[in-house]
Amino acid sequence: xxxxxxxxxxxxxxxYRELPQNIEAEQALLGAILINNDAYYRVVDFLKANHFFExxxxxxxxxxxxxIRSNRIANPITLKAFLPATIDVVGFxxxxxxxxxxxxxxxxxxxxxxxxxxxxxxxxxxxxxxAEDMLSSAFEAAVDSAPxxxxxxxxxxxxxxxxxxxxxxxxETFETALDSAIDRAxxxxxxxxxxxxxxxxxxxxxxxxxxxxxxxxxxxxxxxGMGKTALATNIxxxxxxxxxxxxxxxxxxxxxxxxxxxxxxxxxxxxxxxxRVLAEQAEISSSNIRRGEIGETEFSRLLDHRQKMRRLxxxxxxxxxxxxxxxxxxxxxxxxxxxxxxxxxxxxxxxQGKSPRAAQNRVQEITxxxxxxxxxxxxxxxxxxxxxxxxxxxxxxxxKRPQLxxxxxxxxxxxxxxxxxxxxxxxxxxxxxxxxxxxxEHFAWKSEMRxxxxxxxVIIAKQRHGPTGTVAMTFQGEFTRFFDLxxxxxxxxxxx
Numbered sequence: 301x302x303x304x305x306x307x308x309x310x311x312x313x314x315x316y317r318e319l320p321q322n323i324e325a326e327q328a329l330l331g332a333i334l335i336n337n338d339a340y341y342r343v344v345d346f347l348k349a350n351h352f353f354e355x356x357x358x359x360x361x362x363x364x365x366x367x368i369r370s371n372r373i374a375n376p377i378t379l380k381a382f383l384p385a386t387i388d389v390v391g392f393x394x395x396x397x398x399x400x401x402x403x404x405x406x407x408x409x410x411x412x413x414x415x416x417x418x419x420x421x422x423x424x425x426x427x428x429x430x431a432e433d434m435l436s437s438a439f440e441a442a443v444d445s446a447p448x449x450x451x452x453x454x455x456x457x458x459x460x461x462x463x464x465x466x467x468x469x470x471x472e473t474f475e476t477a478l479d480s481a482i483d484r485a486x487x488x489x490x491x492x493x494x495x496x497x498x499x500x501x502x503x504x505x506x507x508x509x510x511x512x513x514x515x516x517x518x519x520x521x522x523x524x525g526m527g528k529t530a531l532a533t534n535i536x537x538x539x540x541x542x543x544x545x546x547x548x549x550x551x552x553x554x555x556x557x558x559x560x561x562x563x564x565x566x567x568x569x570x571x572x573x574x575x576r577v578l579a580e581q582a583e584i585s586s587s588n589i590r591r592g593e594i595g596e597t598e599f600s601r602l603l604d605h606r607q608k609m610r611r612l613x614x615x616x617x618x619x620x621x622x623x624x625x626x627x628x629x630x631x632x633x634x635x636x637x638x639x640x641x642x643x644x645x646x647x648x649x650x651x652q653g654k655s656p657r658a659a660q661n662r663v664q665e666i667t668x669x670x671x672x673x674x675x676x677x678x679x680x681x682x683x684x685x686x687x688x689x690x691x692x693x694x695x696x697x698x699x700k701r702p703q704l705x706x707x708x709x710x711x712x713x714x715x716x717x718x719x720x721x722x723x724x725x726x727x728x729x730x731x732x733x734x735x736x737x738x739x740x741e742h743f744a745w746k747s748e749m750r751x752x753x754x755x756x757x758v759i760i761a762k763q764r765h766g767p768t769g770t771v772a773m774t775f776q777g778e779f780t781r782f783f784d785l786x787x788x789x790x791x792x793x794x795x796x
Contacts, residue, residue, distance in 0.1 A: 380398060498512040704761050
C-alpha cells in the first residue's frame with residue numbers, strides 16, 4: 301500500500317505534540333476482520349468503536365459488528381451499502397477504501413495485538429485529556445476552591461478510565477442491556493441459592509431479596525438498640541468469609557460466592573467493630589470481652605477465631621464525619637487496588653455533604669449524600685448498604701413498627717434507595733414496660749416476654765424490583781447476631 305497516498309492524515313493534536321495514535325494498526329485490524337469475520341470476536345470483548353482515533357474507522361468497526369452479530373457477512377461489498385458513498389478518503393471513495401483495506405490485509409493472527417494497540421493508545425489519549433483538564437482547573441480555580449475537591453474529581457476520572465468506561469460512558473444499545481439482563485438471569489438460574497445478587501448469608505432474607513443486587517442502594521433503618529449495626533456487621537462477615545480469592549482473582553462479582561467488603565464505620569472504632577465480629581463468631585458476650593470477664597477457655601477461643609479471621613477481606617474505615625466525596629474516593633481506590641464487592645456505611649446521618657451550601661440545610665445535605673451513595677453504587681457496580689436512624693416519632697405511638705415516614709429527612713432516603721429495610725424487635729420495647737413484680741400484670745408481661753424473647757423482624761418496606769413484606773429472624777443480643785428462624789416462619793408477603 302502506498303503509504304504517502306493511503307495513510308490517513310492524523311489530527312494535529314496540540315501545538316507541539318500530536319496525540320498518540322496508530323492509523324496503520326487501525327487499518328490492519330479492519331482489513332483482518334474484512335477477510336475473516338472471526339477476527340472480530342477476538343477483540344470485541346475489550347475494543348469499542350470510540351477507541352479508534354479515526355472516526356471513519358470507528359464507524360466501519362461498528363457497522364461490521366452489527367452485521368457479524370446478526371450472522372451476516374461483513375465484507376467490502378456488504379459494508380459499502382451502510383456507509384455514505386460521498387465520503388472522500390484521501391482521494392478514495394468508500395468502496396475503494398474498503399477494497400484496499402481487505403487487499404492489504406495479510407493475516408488475522410495479529411488481530412488481538414492490533415486491537416490492544418488501538419485500545420492502549422485510546423487510554424493514553426484519555427489520560428492526556430484528564431491531565432489537561434487537571435492543569436486547567438489547577439490554574440483557573442477560584443481562591444476558595446479546595447484542592448482536595450480537584451484531587452477527588454481527578455481520581456474519579458482516572459477510575460473511570462481504569463474501568464474502561466463502564467460508568468458514565470454515554471449511551472449503550474438495548475441489545476447490550478438485554479445481554480446483561482440475560483447474564484444476570486443465568487447467574488441466578490445456575491447459582492445454588494437461585495440468587496441473582498450477592499448472598500447475605502441469611503437465607504430467609506436472601507430469598508426475599510434475591511441477594512444484594514449490584515448498583516442498588518439498600519437502606520437499613522431502625523431506632524437505637526434495634527440491632528441495625530449488628531445486622532450490617534453480620535452481613536459484612538458473611539460476605540467476606542464466603543469470598544474465594546482463587547476463584548475471583550479478577551475481582552468480578554459472582555452471586556453467592558462472597559466478596560471483598562468496605563465498611564465505613566462513622567460511629568464505632570475499628571477495634572469496637574472487630575470486637576463485635578469476634579464476639580459473634582466465638583459466642584462470647586462482647587460486654588464481657590470489654591470488661592475482661594472471660595476465663596482461660598474463652599480467651600483461647602478468641603485467639604482461635606482471630607487466627608481463622610485474620611485474612612478476612614473486610615476493610616474498615618473509621619473516619620468520623622466523612623464526606624460523600626471522601627468516601628467515594630476511598631471506595632474507588634480500594635476497588636482499584638484490591639477489588640470490591642460490597643460497601644457498607646454506618647450511618648447516613650453522621651456523614652457530610654461536599655458543598656458548603658448543602659451543609660447549611662440538613663435536608664439538602666442528606667439529599668446530596670443519598671444521591672451520592674446511589675451514584676457510587678452504579679459507578680462501582682456493587683451494592684451499597686447504608687444505615688439510617690429513625691425519628692423519635694416512633695416512640696410516641698402505640699404501634700412501634702416503623703414506617704417509611706419515620707425515616708429522618710426521609711424524602712431523599714426513600715426516593716434514592718432501591719431497598720428500604722427496618723429492623724424491629726418487640727422485645728426491646730416490652731422489656732422497658734415491666735410492671736411491678738407480683739401483680740397480675742407482671743405475670744402477663746412475663747408470658748409476653750417469653751413469646752418475643754430472641755425474635756426480630758426485618759421489615760422490607762420498599763423494594764424497587766421485588767415484593768415487600770416481613771422476614772422473621774432470631775436475634776442473640778449478647779452476641780449481636782442475627783440468624784434464620786429454625787422453623788422458617790415468615791409473615792405473609794405483600795406486593796408493593
